Amino acid sequence: MNKNKLVFIILAAIFMLAMLWIGIDISKRTTFPGSKGNLKERMVPTEQNN
Known part of the structure; x- marks a missing residue:
């Protein structure tokens, strides 16, 4: 095998x-x-997140 190929x-x-x-x-x-999950549901604040 050629040295360059190796x-x-x-x-x-x-x-x-x-x-x-x-x-x-x-x-x-x-x-x-x-x-x-759904991005819109994660961005909208809900009562549970407060």
Whole structure:
């Protein structure tokens, strides 16, 4: 195998692992928007929130 090709494959693998790690980290820190309920209901103050 050519040395340049080997270096490219190693760097590509490191890059892909870094992107996977960042994606997992971001997904653990955020919530799915559909699980938050209705935005209008959360913004309007009700008697229970006082």
